[in-house]
Amino acid sequence: MQDSEIQKELTEKEEQSAVAKVFNYRLVKEKTAGGLMYILTIASLVLVVVMGIGLYLKSAPIFEEHSLGELIFSSNWRPLKGQFGFMPFIAGTVWVTVVAVLWVLPISLLTAIFLTEYAKSYVKKYVFPALDILAGLPSVIYGVWGTLLIIPWISNKFAPHFVDFSTGYTVLAGGIVLGVMILPLLVSLFIEIFSSLPTELRDASTSLGATKWQTSKKVVLKKSFPGIMASVVLAISRAMGETIAILMVCGNLPEVPRSILDACYPIPALIANNYGEMLSLPQYEAALMFAALILFVVVLVFNVISRVILYRVEKSYA
Amino acid sequence: MKIPFLDKLFTTSELLSNATPDRKFVSDNDSSEISVENLNLYIKGNHILKNLNVQIPDKKITCIIGPSGCGKSTLLKTFNRLIDSVEGLNVDGKIMLHGKNILSENEDLTHHRRKVGLVSQRPCPLPMSIYDNVAYGCRIHGIKNRKNLDKIVEHYLKAAGLWEEVKDRLNTPAVRLSIGQQQRLCLARSLAVEPQIILADEATSALDPISSKTIEELFVNLKRDYSIVMVTHTLRQARRIADYVVFMYLGEIVEAGEASQVFENPQNELTKKYLEGAFS
Numbered sequence: 001m002q003d004s005e006i007q008k009e010l011t012e013k014e015e016q017s018a019v020a021k022v023f024n025y026r027l028v029k030e031k032t033a034g035g036l037m038y039i040l041t042i043a044s045l046v047l048v049v050v051m052g053i054g055l056y057l058k059s060a061p062i063f064e065e066h067s068l069g070e071l072i073f074s075s076n077w078r079p080l081k082g083q084f085g086f087m088p089f090i091a092g093t094v095w096v097t098v099v100a101v102l103w104v105l106p107i108s109l110l111t112a113i114f115l116t117e118y119a120k121s122y123v124k125k126y127v128f129p130a131l132d133i134l135a136g137l138p139s140v141i142y143g144v145w146g147t148l149l150i151i152p153w154i155s156n157k158f159a160p161h162f163v164d165f166s167t168g169y170t171v172l173a174g175g176i177v178l179g180v181m182i183l184p185l186l187v188s189l190f191i192e193i194f195s196s197l198p199t200e201l202r203d204a205s206t207s208l209g210a211t212k213w214q215t216s217k218k219v220v221l222k223k224s225f226p227g228i229m230a231s232v233v234l235a236i237s238r239a240m241g242e243t244i245a246i247l248m249v250c251g252n253l254p255e256v257p258r259s260i261l262d263a264c265y266p267i268p269a270l271i272a273n274n275y276g277e278m279l280s281l282p283q284y285e286a287a288l289m290f291a292a293l294i295l296f297v298v299v300l301v302f303n304v305i306s307r308v309i310l311y312r313v314e315k316s317y318a
Numbered sequence: 319m320k321i322p323f324l325d326k327l328f329t330t331s332e333l334l335s336n337a338t339p340d341r342k343f344v345s346d347n348d349s350s351e352i353s354v355e356n357l358n359l360y361i362k363g364n365h366i367l368k369n370l371n372v373q374i375p376d377k378k379i380t381c382i383i384g385p386s387g388c389g390k391s392t393l394l395k396t397f398n399r400l401i402d403s404v405e406g407l408n409v410d411g412k413i414m415l416h417g418k419n420i421l422s423e424n425e426d427l428t429h430h431r432r433k434v435g436l437v438s439q440r441p442c443p444l445p446m447s448i449y450d451n452v453a454y455g456c457r458i459h460g461i462k463n464r465k466n467l468d469k470i471v472e473h474y475l476k477a478a479g480l481w482e483e484v485k486d487r488l489n490t491p492a493v494r495l496s497i498g499q500q501q502r503l504c505l506a507r508s509l510a511v512e513p514q515i516i517l518a519d520e521a522t523s524a525l526d527p528i529s530s531k532t533i534e535e536l537f538v539n540l541k542r543d544y545s546i547v548m549v550t551h552t553l554r555q556a557r558r559i560a561d562y563v564v565f566m567y568l569g570e571i572v573e574a575g576e577a578s579q580v581f582e583n584p585q586n587e588l589t590k591k592y593l594e595g596a597f598s
Contacts, residue, residue: 209458
């Protein structure tokens with residue numbers, strides 16, 4: 001009798017400890033997983049900082065012989081003579097980006113308004129995947145498309161109205177190609193912003209007798225203004241970093257462009273074209289690293305600005 | 319609360335009729351404002367409103383009561399055709415307003431919606447100043463004159479009992495007002511386009527008790543000049559202010575009649591049970 005009771009007690013204890021073991025194992029797994037993911041998240045953040053520091057250290061040699069102001073504002077780009085003026089590249093980047101945003105902003109706003117305010121759901125069903133495909137195309141395809149279609153068009157049809165001769169490899173070509181690339185990004189950002197507005201807001205306007213267009217213009221656009229700004233900033237920062245497609249259509253001439261029919265040389269194209277070639281000149285390498293640093297800082301700042309605005313917008317809607 | 323409503327020196331309609339000369343704001347002497355005839359409404363094949371027939375009286379408060387999901391709000395949205403934005407919509411029947419079927423396709427919707435104001439459940443100020451919120455409706459209908467707009471804004475903010483609280487900060491964003499104030503602003507905004515009917519979709523359910531009392535009192539005062547149709551979940555509110563009651567259940571009108579009669583002596587067993595609180 002006693003023996004069997006003891007036996008029973010023992011088996012119960014064994015079972016309990018087995019359960020405890022499994023339980024502990026689960027806990028260990030849980031903690032490891034949590035910790036690991038935490039470390040990985042931190043690592044990716046640290047990576048950004050490390051990249052920034054790395055770029056700065058690598059570009060440091062150039063500051064020994066040139067001041068920051070000289071580097072940024074000088075237009076003399078003669079690497080072999082030790083002259084590194086980044087103005088042509090900064091100007092090129094700004095020109096191309098501005099041209100792209102200028103023509104794409106109205107189009108993407110109207111597209112997004114159409115899709116959120118006017119379109120029936122079956123239209124959305126086909127347009128949304130198409131936008132995703134556009135956004136996902138490798139940029140080299142845009143570059144090829146620009147070279148095959150846009151360049152000849154500018155050279156033969158558009159430019160002759162304004163100048164005697166143009167190769168077609170111009171700021172305009174870069175702006176058009178870049179615009180097409182950021183179009184899907186802007187449209188999908190705008191759609192997200194517009195659809196986050198409460199329906200009651202539209203109903204309030206509609207029930208006063210406003211047309212859809214009046215409602216879109218005076219209520220939807222107005223209410224979304226901060227969000228629109230943030231999206232544009234985000235799109236700009238994306239556009240400034242775009243490399244391959246731009247490199248293929250801009251002409252890559254290190255001069256400050258004076259019109260949209262001049263060739264230009266945006267910063268990413270400069271880096272992609274030259275890095276790895278003339279590294280025998282330490283100053284040249286440092287100069288290219290400095291170009292990368294400029295891009296890095298500008299894109300980082302723009303991203304942060306747009307995130308901050310978007311965050312505030314989301315909070316104010318909630 | 320005193321509503322300075324009888325001392326109307328002018329009406330927006332005078333100004334609006336300048337913009338659209340064919341319009342005339344005179345409510346006829348019909349005892350019924352809206353008359354619904356054989357109304358059936360389907361959304362994506364679902365029968366939402368089932369063969370409704372009801373007369374909504376002029377210059378009275380009509381409360382539509384009934385459990386959630388019975389089609390109260392849908393019916394209300396049909397009155398100003400806001401329901402049009404719903405996809406897969408199919409409506410047949412008639413809704414007559416002053417002898418015109420508002421469901422007929424060729425009706426000018428913006429024109430019709432102006433005659434039917436809406437106060438929604440949650441106050442929804444437009445993203446602009448207090449002044450611009452009230453002036454918005456007039457502006458989209460073509461009144462540009464600043465003096466006229468000033469008069470309209472003041473008049474209707476007074477009508478909504480908000481003037482004294484906001485007269486010194488008309489240019490501040492409307493979202494800074496309290497919820498109760500916002501709802502009165504929305505009311506003023508609806509009134510400013512001089513509607514004949516005011517639809518209220520649970521207009522007090524998001525408000526604190528004092529604010530909702532204010533809105534209720536406003537409605538009672540407003541029925542002198544407007545027909546008010548409100549959806550409410552609060553039976554006590556309906557008892558307090560309704561002149562006419564429509565009880566809906568599962569997309570059908572079970573009972574409709576004078577408030578006293580429906581509340582004191584409901585004819586239908588279902589109405590009786592609902593009023594007793596057997597279901598909600």
